[in-house]
Structure formats: structure tokens, C-alpha cells
Amino acid sequence: MGRAEERRARQRGGHRAAPKRRRSAPEAGTAPEAGTASGAGSGAASGATAGGKPAKSLIRRIFTWKKILGTFFGTCLLLIAAFIGLYLYVDIPEGNxxxxxQSNVYKFSDGTILARSGKxxxxxxxxxxxxxxxxxxxxxxxxxxxxxxxxxxxxxxxxxxxxxxxxxxxxxxxxxxxxxxxxxxxxxxxxxxxxxxxxxxxxxxxxxxxxxxxxxxxxxxxxxxxxxxxxxxxxxxxxxxxxxxxxxxxxxxxxxxxxxxxxxxxxxxxxxxxxxxxxxxxxxxxxxxxxxxxxxxxxxxMHFPKIKEPKGAPGLEGQKGYLVELANQQLEKQLMAQQGLTQSQAENAVVEKGWTITLNIDRKKQAALERAVKSQLTSKLDKKKRKVDGDIQAGAVSVDPKTGKIVALYGGQDYYKHYYDNATRRDYQPASTFKPVILASALEQNATTQDGKPIAANTLYDGTSRRPVLDHGSKVGFAPPNEDDVSYDDITVQEAMNKSVNSVFAQMGVDVGMEKVMSTAGRLGMDTKGMQAVPAQTLGSMGASPLEMAGIYATFANHGYKVTPTIIKSAEIQGRSADIPDAVGGSVISRTAADTVTSVLTGVVDDGTAQTSVAGNPSRDGQQVAGKTGTSDENKSAWFTGYTPDLVTSVGLFGEDPKTKAHVSMRGATGLLKPPGRINGGGYPAQIWATYTFGVTDKASFDLNTTQGAAVEPTQTPTWTHTPTQTPSQTPTSEPPTSQSPTQSPSQSPSQSPTKSPTQTPTQTPTSKPPTTPTTEDPLDPDAELGQ
CATH class of the missing domain: 1.10.3810.10 (Biosynthetic peptidoglycan transglycosylase-like)
Incomplete structure (x- = not known):
């Protein structure tokens, strides 16, 4: 029986095997026979390969080069045919x-028409x-x-x-x-x-x-x-x-x-x-x-061309243009984020395209804000008598901290007369309104002074004007003056905030770490892109807008939950609605840190730089208020950003040359000729704020989760300890301390009797010494303030 017959027999179940052959070495040049060891090995290998062939053959049968190329070219032909079909089917439409x-319609929050832009x-x-x-x-x-x-x-x-x-x-x-x-x-x-x-x-x-x-x-x-x-x-x-x-x-x-x-x-x-x-x-x-x-x-x-001043669009006189402009910008930003449009595409998709946009603007609050600016500021400006009066620009934004809604906005005297929106411009320094951000960062980071003492409302710092800022004994090359170069001895953080003491917060910024301070500012809502984390930023030397500052303070008022102020309530076009995100986000700082900042800021109103304009306002009627003043270098800007439990408003005044648009000093405006003659944050900005706020809010109290600050009644005598003379962040450079200083929270038990009894009320903080250069308010000067 031949080999083929034997193989067929085995496949049929036969039992006849091939006869055994004697093993012998093959002759040179001949292949081994089937029965030899080499042949058997080869057969085994051949069998293994054969056993794996079905799987390989299946893949090869499915994915052959001919089939792959055929599929590719077939797909290409189908796409070409489809495109030819589309080309024949799609005609050039009429130009549209x-x-x-079409007219965009803008409405107040109650549905009444604010403006219509469509020409x-x-x-x-x-x-x-x-x-x-x-x-x-x-x-x-x-x-x-x-x-x-x-x-x-x-x-x-x-x-x-x-x-x-x-x-x-x-x-x-x-x-x-x-x-x-x-x-x-x-x-x-x-x-x-x-x-x-x-x-x-x-x-x-x-x-x-x-x-x-x-x-x-x-x-x-x-x-x-x-x-x-x-x-x-x-x-x-x-x-x-x-x-x-x-x-x-x-x-x-x-x-x-x-x-x-x-x-x-x-x-x-x-x-x-x-x-x-x-x-x-x-x-x-x-x-x-x-x-x-x-x-x-x-x-x-060739040189870059000179661009002419813009003019407002028809129908957008007064404040309308500013409101419409911000609504358009925020809607464009949403379309860019949600649809991936470029800025140019987004503007093309919004401006005069038939949108119905309802704003969060409250008609009554808007009118009240405009009246407050007029009665407290613009009615007193006379550029015919005083050239500087023509340089004064005002901007303000009012926000509901619980919802993030912009309920009122003041962009300038008139959209036709001043195209640039003062409420959203961020080319002026916020000055000392930035100080609460430094404190918030210190509280959030559980930061300590350089001698290891926790930074809290009653922590002592050296308030000497022009005191060099130290980083663990080394000078950092920054020694800011206080307002009017006033020096203080050991002073608590609370009182330093009340009097806006630059030297204290400059040192605190370095104690916390300026990178951490700027990081906190970014989380709170400040655009910190490109800003350097340097000690000079503690003076608020960066640019910021009233809109930005209103958002930051609204986050404080909202217990640390991020508030991104929005002017848009809804936006619809051809039956479709734009997705307007929630203006209130997650927590960006702890409630304790936010509430402590609020508590400390009540002291600025009741016992500090805003005392005359806000605390003493006859319309206050016991309303709790937190806020901070700010006056920039050379008096080019002045601020008051303050809040009640239900309303946050930031007011800024800016010196701007009407022709060159350069930043200029506001000194002497409205006839304030008596030295120093400046417009401070505790003057007109705070007066505008108080006139507006106390006219539109109901009396309410802050719900604070903190044991610190001017809003908290101390339950025990503060702890006093002797401060070492070598402590860089607390010891005056001019002289050693002459009294003991409080370093612990008032809620802790005293460890040592003070040399004199400290007095502290819910709106005051203990101090070891009065300032070395006392400051007084001139009752004839409504803009006089104790600090910056």
C-alpha cells in the first residue's frame, strides 16, 4: 500500500500502519526519507504549522490586499459619486x-423693552x-x-x-x-x-x-x-x-x-x-x-495708523449701549465655548441677527444706580470751571451674590459720549480693594507669619510706613509707604484693614507667598494671566474692572462659592435658546475663610476708611455692611466695593484724559482744593455706593461661620504675649515694642496678663499703641479718609 492509500485509510478509520523502516543515515546529497527521525521531526513541525493554518487562512481570506484595495477604491468611488450628486443637487442660493x-431685541428682567438694534x-x-x-x-x-x-x-x-x-x-x-x-x-x-x-x-x-x-x-x-x-x-x-x-x-x-x-x-x-x-x-x-x-x-x-474714536450705534444712548454691548459680549463668549466659533464668527452670529435677549437688569435698581451717580458725582462736575472735572469717569456693577445676576450697571455718562465701558474696563488699578484677597489667601492656606504665628484678624504686624518687606530676614527690595506716609506701631490685621495699611499687607503677601496669593485671586475670578507674582501686587497694582471686583466680593458674600456675574437671563433666536450656564459655581475658598473676610470688612465700614460715607449715612438704618476702599497711586483711580447680604456693588472712579485717553490724576476734581485734594475711595465712590444700596435693599444680617473679625463679639479677653524684638514681620524697626501684643484668637484663654486692658467691640480691634502719626478727618472734606 502506498503512502497516499495509507493516509486515506487512516482518515477512514483504518488501522493498518506503514511498515517500520530501519533507520539509516541518508546518502550525501539526498533528502531524508519520510520514516527517518529528520523526516518525523519535519513532519511534526509540518503538522504544527498545519494545525495553525485554519486561523491564519481565515484572516488572510478576509483581509487580502485585493479586498483592501478594492474596498478603498470602492469607498473613494462612492464618495466621489456622492459629491458629484451633491454638486448637481446643491444650487447657489439667493444671497441672504x-x-x-434683523433687529436684536433686548429686554429688562421683567420683560419690558430696553433697546432694539436693527438698522x-x-x-x-x-x-x-x-x-x-x-x-x-x-x-x-x-x-x-x-x-x-x-x-x-x-x-x-x-x-x-x-x-x-x-x-x-x-x-x-x-x-x-x-x-x-x-x-x-x-x-x-x-x-x-x-x-x-x-x-x-x-x-x-x-x-x-x-x-x-x-x-x-x-x-x-x-x-x-x-x-x-x-x-x-x-x-x-x-x-x-x-x-x-x-x-x-x-x-x-x-x-x-x-x-x-x-x-x-x-x-x-x-x-x-x-x-x-x-x-x-x-x-x-x-x-x-x-x-x-x-x-x-x-x-x-509705514507706521501703524491712528484709529479714530468710535461712535455709539443709533438707539443706544445713555446706559443702553453699555448694557447691550456686555450682553452681546457674554453671548458671543458662550457661542465660542459651546459651538467652537472664532471670535469673528461669534460676533457675526450675534450682532443684529434676530436675537431676543432678556437681561438680568432690574429696572428699578438700574434707575437707582444712575440717580446715585448723578446726585453724588456728575452733578458736581463742571469742566468749564475745572479742567480736571472733564477727566472723571465713573463705572459700577451691582450683583446679586446668591444668583450671580448683574442687576444694575453704570458704564459711563453716555454711550454716545464715552464709548469705552467703565464697568468692564480693566486698565486701572483696583488699589487697596485687593487687600481682602491677600487676607483670604492667608486664611485659606492657614498661613503663618515668619515667626510661626497664625495669620488671623488679631495677629499683630508692624505698621511702620516704608518698612522694608522681609523674607526670613532678607530684604525683598520693596518698602511701600502708607497713605500720607502715616506710620503705626504694632497693629492688628483687623485695624490694618480698617486703615488700609500698605506695609502690613505687603509683608503679609510675602508671608503667605505671592504665588499663592495670585492663585487665590485667579480662583476668585480675577484675570491673572500674565501677571507677575511680586510683592508690588499687594498694593493692587494690576489692572481690574468693577465687574471683576464685584465678582470677587460676591464670592466672599456667597460663602466662598464662585460667582461669575452674568447679564443674560435668556437668549432666543428662531425658536432656539442659547444655553446660559449657571453663574454660581463650586466652592473656591472655604466658607470659614470667606466669612472671616466678610467679618473683617465690616470693620472698614464701621471703624475705618468708609466710616463717614457709609456707616454715617442716615439711610443705613442699622444695615450690616462689609466693604473696602481703594485709592491708587497718584490718585488716578478710586474705589469702593461693598456688600450687604443680598447685594454686592463695585464703584470705580477713573482719571482719563478725554483726548489722549491717558491715565491722569483726579486731584482737585469737584473743587477739592484743600490739601491733599484727592478723591479717595471713602469719598465719592462710597457715597455713590451708599446712596444706591440703602435705597434698594432691605435690612438683613450676615450669616457668618467664623470666630474672627469686627462682626464677631469677642467672648474672652485676647491672649497677649511678649513679641521678640527680632521678629521681622511684627517688630517695629524704629523702636522695640513697649507693650505686649495679642497673637491668638480672642476665643482662646489668656496665657499672660496684659500690661493694660484692651478694649474691643464688634466693630473694633485691640491695638497695643496708637499710631505714631495720628490722622484726623476734616469734617469739611467729605473725601477725607484715614487710609487708602
Whole structure:
């Protein structure tokens, strides 16, 4: 029986085996026979391989190169066929840019109409009216290959589609043709359907229209900010000239502006915004040189153009414009976060697009705030008599700390007269209104002085003016003066807050650690991006807005739960509602820390720099109040940010040259000529605050979870200990202490009898000595204050 027969027999169940063969070495050059050891081994290996073949064969049968390539090309053909179908199916629609411009309706919280903005500021101009090199600035800014491409950036569009599917939303790399199609034929929605339509229509438009027609459509439909649609309106809004009179450097600015109109508007841009638009402006001109459209010599001779002052849009006189502007900005921010729009796209999607936006603004509170500013400040300003009176700008924001709603806002005397919103501007120093943030950080971090004593309301510090700040014995190169250079001996944190003693809080900031202080400020709601964590920040030398400070103090009032003030109650368009997030978030500092800050700040009102204007106001009627004054260096700004249990309001006064917009001193304004003649935070800002607040709030008490501060009645005599003379953060540099100093919480039992009996009331704190240079209030000077 042959081998094949034997194998078939075994498969049929036969038992006949092949005869055994004698093992012998194979002859040289011949293969071993099947029965030899080598043959058996080979057979075993062959069997193992054979045993694994079914699995491998299955994978190979499914994933062959022919099938993979066939599937790939089949898919490509299907996509091509689908695209051809779409191309044939999708027609170029009628231009709807004008139809999209609808009135936005803005309402007070009770539903009554606040304002309606809907007159489109656009004048179409023929491309021949726009200088050729100005035309090219837009091509250089957005799409250098414009004159050679087919109207679509396939790579950028694919990236945009993938981002949309992934939920990221932001589109990358649209051509001028695509942007024109989006502006004129479609909308700003970030959906796959809209992006596919944009691609198809852009291809058709590029075939059916000339490049000049497309460019003309693009520059005439784009939104440039300042309520300006199209290049003619933009030329008038920013340079007060017609489009045909634009210079190349002016055109480059308008082209740069399209990336982020509000952020890049020079009149209201932050330092970061000015830097970005300047870089963008340079980028545009450099691209023109690179493309051979502008001689390098002319480019090098160009300077950034002077931007004209903006004018308010019709129908937005008085405070309306400020309220509408903030509502638009907050809605745009939401669309950017939720839909992934760029800033330019978000502005295009909001301004005059048919939104009905209901604000949180309370009509009665808004009217009361406006009356308070007029009665306490603007009625006393007379720029004909005093030039400085024309430099005074006021801003205020009022927030419900339990809900985060902005219930009233004052942006300036008139939106038409002062376009820049004083309520949201953050180019002035908040000064000593920042001191509570330092204390909050110390309490939150359980920080200690450099000799190991816990920082609390009754911890003693050296109040000597210009005292060098020390970091464990080493000078840090900072020795701030106190207000009017007044020096104090050992002084408690409570009294230092009452009198706004700079030297104490400068040392406290270093004790806590400035990185931790700035981190706390960020969590509370201050925009700390780019700020340096240096001791000078303890004086509030950074920029901040009344809106920002109102949010920080609202977080204190809300027991440490983050409050992000919002002006929008609801926003609807064509039956759809925008998602407005909760203005109150999670805890960012402990309740004990927040409540202790509130307790300490009641002392500023009852026994400190706000005593005359707030505590002594006849309308107070026993209302509990916490707050802090602030007066910046050279009297360029003055603040009072204060709160009751139900209402937080931040009021800021700013010195601004009406022509140059430079920061200037407010000294002598309203006729305050008697030295020092300055406007302090405890003067007009606190008076505005008190007149407004006591007229719109009901009497209520703070619910505080703390044993510290002026709002807490001490239950026991404070502990007094002898302070070592070498203690850097507590010992006066001018002389050794002459009395013992309290270092422990009043609730602890005394460890040593004091040399003299301290007196402490709910609104006062114990002091070991009176200040070495006493300060008194001039009853004839309503702005006199004890500190900063």
C-alpha cells in the first residue's frame, strides 16, 4: 500500500500502519526519507504549522490586499459619486446677507423693552472704488493663493469637518471664497451639513464668478466691529474716510481686524489685544512684500495708523449701549465655548441677527444706580470751571451674590459720549480693594507669619510706613509707604484693614507667598494671566474692572462659592435658546475663610476708611455692611466695593484724559482744593455706593461661620504675649515694642496678663499703641479718609 492509500485509510478509520523502516543515515546529497527521525521531526513541525493554518487562512481570506484595495477604491468611488450628486443637487442660493440682518431685541428682567438694534450700517461699494493695494491687503491677510485656487481649501475644510464631528467645532483654513459664501449665502453655524454646503457652493461660485466679484462680495459683507458691515462702513467707523480714500496701512488694519473685531478695536483693546492686532498688521504687510505686491522700502516706511474714536450705534444712548454691548459680549463668549466659533464668527452670529435677549437688569435698581451717580458725582462736575472735572469717569456693577445676576450697571455718562465701558474696563488699578484677597489667601492656606504665628484678624504686624518687606530676614527690595506716609506701631490685621495699611499687607503677601496669593485671586475670578507674582501686587497694582471686583466680593458674600456675574437671563433666536450656564459655581475658598473676610470688612465700614460715607449715612438704618476702599497711586483711580447680604456693588472712579485717553490724576476734581485734594475711595465712590444700596435693599444680617473679625463679639479677653524684638514681620524697626501684643484668637484663654486692658467691640480691634502719626478727618472734606 502506498503512502497516499495509507493516509486515506487512516482518515477512514483504518488501522493498518506503514511498515517500520530501519533507520539509516541518508546518502550525501539526498533528502531524508519520510520514516527517518529528520523526516518525523519535519513532519511534526509540518503538522504544527498545519494545525495553525485554519486561523491564519481565515484572516488572510478576509483581509487580502485585493479586498483592501478594492474596498478603498470602492469607498473613494462612492464618495466621489456622492459629491458629484451633491454638486448637481446643491444650487447657489439667493444671497441672504441683507435678510440675515434683523433687529436684536433686548429686554429688562421683567420683560419690558430696553433697546432694539436693527438698522444695518452697510453701504455696498464697487471694487473699483477700493484702491488696488487695499484690496490686496485682504488677500494677503486671509488667502494668498486666492487668485490661483479653485475657491476651496480641501485640507482646511477636511480639518474643519473632522473638528466638527469631534465636537471641537473650530474650522481651519477657509479661503476668501468660502468665507464669502458663509457670510453671504449661508450662516455661521458649525455643522457638518453647513460645511459641506459651503464647500460645494464655493466651488460653484468660483467657477461662475470672477475673482474680483468674489473679493468685492467678501469685503462688502464682512463684519468689522463697531456695528460696521462692509469696507465702506468700516472705513468711516475707524478712519472717518470713504473706502476709496483708504491708505494701504489703513487697509491692512481693517484686514487684520476681521480676525477678531472687538478684541482688535484699538479704542477698547487691552494691551494684549493691541499687541496681537499690531502683529497681525505687520503680518499682512510682510505678506504683501513677499508676494511682490508692495515694495519693501514703502513697507518699511509705514507706521501703524491712528484709529479714530468710535461712535455709539443709533438707539443706544445713555446706559443702553453699555448694557447691550456686555450682553452681546457674554453671548458671543458662550457661542465660542459651546459651538467652537472664532471670535469673528461669534460676533457675526450675534450682532443684529434676530436675537431676543432678556437681561438680568432690574429696572428699578438700574434707575437707582444712575440717580446715585448723578446726585453724588456728575452733578458736581463742571469742566468749564475745572479742567480736571472733564477727566472723571465713573463705572459700577451691582450683583446679586446668591444668583450671580448683574442687576444694575453704570458704564459711563453716555454711550454716545464715552464709548469705552467703565464697568468692564480693566486698565486701572483696583488699589487697596485687593487687600481682602491677600487676607483670604492667608486664611485659606492657614498661613503663618515668619515667626510661626497664625495669620488671623488679631495677629499683630508692624505698621511702620516704608518698612522694608522681609523674607526670613532678607530684604525683598520693596518698602511701600502708607497713605500720607502715616506710620503705626504694632497693629492688628483687623485695624490694618480698617486703615488700609500698605506695609502690613505687603509683608503679609510675602508671608503667605505671592504665588499663592495670585492663585487665590485667579480662583476668585480675577484675570491673572500674565501677571507677575511680586510683592508690588499687594498694593493692587494690576489692572481690574468693577465687574471683576464685584465678582470677587460676591464670592466672599456667597460663602466662598464662585460667582461669575452674568447679564443674560435668556437668549432666543428662531425658536432656539442659547444655553446660559449657571453663574454660581463650586466652592473656591472655604466658607470659614470667606466669612472671616466678610467679618473683617465690616470693620472698614464701621471703624475705618468708609466710616463717614457709609456707616454715617442716615439711610443705613442699622444695615450690616462689609466693604473696602481703594485709592491708587497718584490718585488716578478710586474705589469702593461693598456688600450687604443680598447685594454686592463695585464703584470705580477713573482719571482719563478725554483726548489722549491717558491715565491722569483726579486731584482737585469737584473743587477739592484743600490739601491733599484727592478723591479717595471713602469719598465719592462710597457715597455713590451708599446712596444706591440703602435705597434698594432691605435690612438683613450676615450669616457668618467664623470666630474672627469686627462682626464677631469677642467672648474672652485676647491672649497677649511678649513679641521678640527680632521678629521681622511684627517688630517695629524704629523702636522695640513697649507693650505686649495679642497673637491668638480672642476665643482662646489668656496665657499672660496684659500690661493694660484692651478694649474691643464688634466693630473694633485691640491695638497695643496708637499710631505714631495720628490722622484726623476734616469734617469739611467729605473725601477725607484715614487710609487708602
Amino acid at each position: 446677507a441683507a435678510a440675515q440682518q 444695518v450700517n452697510r453701504e455696498i461699494v464697487d471694487l473699483s472704488k477700493v484702491p488696488r493695494k487695499v484690496q490686496l491687503t485682504f488677500v494677503a491677510a486671509e488667502n494668498k493663493s486666492f487668485y490661483n485656487d479653485v475657491g476651496v481649501d480641501f485640507k482646511g475644510t477636511a480639518r474643519g469637518l473632522l473638528n466638527t464631528v469631534a465636537g471641537k467645532g473650530k474650522q481651519g483654513g477657509s479661503t476668501i471664497t468660502q468665507q464669502y459664501v458663509k457670510n453671504f449665502y449661508l450662516n455661521q453655524d458649525q455643522t457638518v451639513t453647513r460645511k459641506v454646503k459651503e464647500l460645494v457652493i464655493a466651488l460653484k461660485v468660483d467657477r461662475e464668478k470672477s475673482k474680483d466679484d468674489i473679493l468685492a462680495g467678501y469685503i462688502n459683507t464682512s463684519y468689522y466691529g463697531r456695528n460696521a458691515y462692509g469696507i465702506q462702513a468700516a472705513a468711516q467707523a475707524y478712519f472717518h474716510v470713504d473706502a476709496e480714500d483708504l491708505k494701504v496701512e489703513q487697509g491692512a488694519y481693517l484686514a487684520a481686524l476681521l480676525q477678531a473685531p472687538s478684541q482688535y478695536d484699538w479704542a477698547v483693546a487691552t494691551d494684549a489685544g493691541k499687541k496681537l492686532v499690531t502683529e497681525r498688521w505687520n503680518y499682512v504687510l510682510d505678506n504683501m512684500v513677499e508676494e511682490g505686491w508692495l515694495p519693501k522700502a514703502k513697507r518699511d516706511a
